[in-house]
Amino acid sequence: MLGVENKENMNIVIVGHVDHGKSTIIGRLLSDTNSLPKGKLEQVKETCRRNSKPFEYAFLLDALKDEQAQGITIDSARCFFKTKKRNYIIIDAPGHIEFLKNMITGASSADAALLVIDASEGIQENSRRHGYMLSLLGIKQIAVLINKMDIIDYEEKKYNKIVNEYKSFLKKIDIKTEIFLPISGFYGDNVVNKSDRTKWYKNFTVLEVLDNFNAGKTALENAFRMPVQDIYKFTNNGDNRRIIAGTVESGKLKVGDEIVFYPSGKKSKVKSLEVFNAEPPETVSAGESVGFTLKDQIYVKRGELAVIHEQEKPKVTSRIKVNMFWLSKDPMIIDKEYLLKINTAKVFAKIEKINKIIDASTLEDFEKNEIERHDVAECILKLERAIAFNLANEIISISRFVIIDNYEISGGGIITEALEDKQSWVRDKILLRNYKWEISEITNDERAEKYNQKATLILITGKKDVGKKNLAKALEYQLFKDGKIVYFLGIGNVLYGIDADIKGMMNNKENVEHLRRLAEVSNILLDAGIILIVTAVELTQNDLELIKATINTDRIETIWIGDEITSDIHVDLHLPVIKSEEDTVNKIKNLLQEKGIIFKPF
Amino acid sequence: MNHLRKLENKSIFIIREAYSQFKNLCALWSIGKDSTVILWLIRKAFFGHVPIPLVHIDTSFKIPEMIQYRDRLALEWNLNMIYGINKDALKKKDTFPDKNVSRLQCCKNLKTEALKNTLNGTWARYRFNHDTKKYEIDKNNEPYTGVILGVRADEEGSRSKERYFSPRDRYNDWILEDQPPEFWNQYKTDFAPGTHVRIHPLLDWTELNIWEYIELEKIPTVSLYYNMGDGKRYRSLGCWPCTSPVESDAKNVKEIIEELRTGRFSNIAERSGREQDKEDMGGLEQLRRDGYM
Structure with missing residues (x-):
């Protein structure tokens, strides 16, 4: 039987200072391994002849007209080539300083790197900068190619001088490589074939070095981590599955595992692993794009990090210490709001403090109050809300973030430390409560079936004195008459009891605490399967988010009473005026029926 | 994996x-x-x-x-x-x-x-x-x-x-x-x-990956990709006035994979049958x- 070809794939990035000969080396590799399409070489030679330019291997890569006109590689092109051992994708990262972002793009997907230094020019700014970036991007396998050996007459002494100088630089940035090669891309020395002109060099050719690299290791040995990418519920053809989807970054998962989602701290058990066109697997592991359903109907959002309960917890905070680089023309400045994306989470972020700027080519520190293009900085970022992650030295793939400015990815970095923040106390409470929560043997679905209703929080909001309380009571009574298990939680019931210690202080901080307590009480009642009615004055979207984060169900219906919605909240139902209570109650009942919370009578 | x-x-x-x-x-x-x-x-x-x-x-x-x-x-x-x-x-x-x-x-x-x-x-x-x-x-x-x-x-x-x-x-x-x-x-x-x-x-x-995956998952494809007895098949599909088939004996997905692996087409561009290129x-x-x- 004809199986799948089992050769491994490896991504290699090639970096170095402009004009140090990267494209020539790739052209030579492709040509000497017969990896070019028929007629391509002749076609390029013919183009050169017509343009009265001497032929160079680099032109092979310049498949684009514009690029040839400009004479520099401006984007990370991919070239395919294979040896007996592997299929390679060579990512050509440009050397021109303006195109550092493309170098990072190219290098971030690579398993190993070739760094090119021109023997006649020696170590240049970008030779060091690219070396530093490789270390920041976490690429540990690096071979240094001393190119254009023909120009220095293949002299061992001159070669050794460059090698020693660069080795001492690499040592400072924690890169340990012993792989240095004297080559000439132009004449092909030590690229694919061993050269007679460097008899003093006894080691491998570039091709052999590539085959000796190790393919990227999977992170199987680590704890389970999966950033939630999305939650799917496609109701087509009676499909009732509610699937949590994402790509496993590390570890393994199986049915029955107890999962905790961070930063919310909500937990449940894996009910099933979902797939299409295959048998459901026993386990899923790092690198797989997967989906699973949960035993309990808990409210989980994109951006949360799924972790196995018994395993090591991730860090959760809204203040982080980072090492980062900046790519955009406009510098990153203090007090400006940026978007930070980490895994599937997206939050607003500001610089709290720039600890230092590091010159990537000289490794000197200096102080600045902004991060300019191509700078590498150590700073503290303050986030709008908490995120879940691990530190760079724990699990690198979930410690990496990018910064968006004006719709563009403008910078990126790794988190080196989780710092304390102001909301730690609230968050820690919810985290601990969810962590310690006793999940009942009776599932939400079982309760729903027994009570003929789905536990739901009905939030009635709007301006003061528009009749919210009376409406809530009328709704409670009507649902009760219909046989529903329903409760109206009056604000007074909370304020003078649970809130007795903070009542009358109600500043911003106490207000948040009041909402937290209200949400905690609601959470217990909802867990019992009740339809709960609560009223509140002019709830904001932020308030709603806090309530959502606190309660363990995604069934919240918000209703705004009054002509005009005066806060930023997104509501499910807007009722401009209460004509008659009966009419309004019926409208709300309709909403509940449409959403399947209570049944529509036949 | x-x-x-x-x-x-x-x-x-x-x-x-x-x-x-x-x-x-x-x-x-x-x-x-x-x-x-x-x-x-x-x-x-x-x-x-x-x-x-x-x-x-x-x-x-x-x-x-x-x-x-x-x-x-x-x-x-x-x-x-x-x-x-x-x-x-x-x-x-x-x-x-x-x-x-x-x-x-x-x-x-x-x-x-x-x-x-x-x-x-x-x-x-x-x-x-x-x-x-x-x-x-x-x-x-x-x-x-x-x-x-x-x-x-x-x-x-x-x-x-x-x-x-x-x-x-x-x-x-x-x-x-x-x-x-x-x-x-x-x-x-x-x-x-x-x-x-x-x-x-x-x-x-790559082109080979696509065919390997079609085979692995048994994805239905148009028969134009296969030699239906005339010694020809399409490698890339387009409008009939500007697309020509290549000479090939491959009658099914497996044979296409084999054909691509032998390197028969390794020096001919996939879209070579597309005249507009x-x-x-x-x-x-x-x-x-x-x-x-």
Whole structure:
């Protein structure tokens, strides 16, 4: 039987200072391994002849007209080539300083790197900068190619001088490589074939070095981590599955595992692993794009990090210490709001403090109050809300973030430390409560079936004195008459009891605490399967988010009473005026029926 | 994990990312092998569902079997199937088969223009009605802000410069120098009004990978790809006046894989049977700048 070809794939990035000969080396590799399409070489030679330019291997890569006109590689092109051992994708990262972002793009997907230094020019700014970036991007396998050996007459002494100088630089940035090669891309020395002109060099050719690299290791040995990418519920053809989807970054998962989602701290058990066109697997592991359903109907959002309960917890905070680089023309400045994306989470972020700027080519520190293009900085970022992650030295793939400015990815970095923040106390409470929560043997679905209703929080909001309380009571009574298990939680019931210690202080901080307590009480009642009615004055979207984060169900219906919605909240139902209570109650009942919370009578 | 599963997982991640971040997302389905693999990956990503519309650009010169295959799968897989067409150019006979314009201009008229105006909703979109089994004009003419495409980097020069998420500005221009960086699974999903983003989940796949995957997953394909007894098969599908088959004995997917592995075609470009490429000296670049896929 004809199986799948089992050769491994490896991504290699090639970096170095402009004009140090990267494209020539790739052209030579492709040509000497017969990896070019028929007629391509002749076609390029013919183009050169017509343009009265001497032929160079680099032109092979310049498949684009514009690029040839400009004479520099401006984007990370991919070239395919294979040896007996592997299929390679060579990512050509440009050397021109303006195109550092493309170098990072190219290098971030690579398993190993070739760094090119021109023997006649020696170590240049970008030779060091690219070396530093490789270390920041976490690429540990690096071979240094001393190119254009023909120009220095293949002299061992001159070669050794460059090698020693660069080795001492690499040592400072924690890169340990012993792989240095004297080559000439132009004449092909030590690229694919061993050269007679460097008899003093006894080691491998570039091709052999590539085959000796190790393919990227999977992170199987680590704890389970999966950033939630999305939650799917496609109701087509009676499909009732509610699937949590994402790509496993590390570890393994199986049915029955107890999962905790961070930063919310909500937990449940894996009910099933979902797939299409295959048998459901026993386990899923790092690198797989997967989906699973949960035993309990808990409210989980994109951006949360799924972790196995018994395993090591991730860090959760809204203040982080980072090492980062900046790519955009406009510098990153203090007090400006940026978007930070980490895994599937997206939050607003500001610089709290720039600890230092590091010159990537000289490794000197200096102080600045902004991060300019191509700078590498150590700073503290303050986030709008908490995120879940691990530190760079724990699990690198979930410690990496990018910064968006004006719709563009403008910078990126790794988190080196989780710092304390102001909301730690609230968050820690919810985290601990969810962590310690006793999940009942009776599932939400079982309760729903027994009570003929789905536990739901009905939030009635709007301006003061528009009749919210009376409406809530009328709704409670009507649902009760219909046989529903329903409760109206009056604000007074909370304020003078649970809130007795903070009542009358109600500043911003106490207000948040009041909402937290209200949400905690609601959470217990909802867990019992009740339809709960609560009223509140002019709830904001932020308030709603806090309530959502606190309660363990995604069934919240918000209703705004009054002509005009005066806060930023997104509501499910807007009722401009209460004509008659009966009419309004019926409208709300309709909403509940449409959403399947209570049944529509036949 | 073998290399096909690796490719599959990354592509699924990209498709899910697009679905989560773009409100008006569609996938282009040319009926060819690559975009059919995309369609399959969408079903995998969403556990059997296809929650986004599939858009096909009909030139009226497609090989008839391709259209039959399209409508058969639309029905079987319950697809939200949409096609767009340049009715005006066809009426005026501004086409190459009518001998009125060059091949390149014909591509521009029937594909590029039709695509541009179908995506932005200027021209009518024809949507498959699953009850009547007929196409009717779609009421929705909101522009698509995200378009999933089956472009691969190994096809030819200009495509190897692509990104997974590649923004086009409102005039569909492709600003090569200004492509946003992509790293650590973070893509350009935030964009200014007026731009749309092309999403390329198959960028790292090769022609061989596509066939290996079709075999692995048993994905149904058009018979035009196979030698049906005349010693010829199509390696790349397009309009009949500008597409010619290659000589081949391969009668099924396995034999195609074998044929590709022996390196029989290793020195012949996959699109060598596509005549319009030869007129565009830059290897499709001019066409692509104008919005060709």
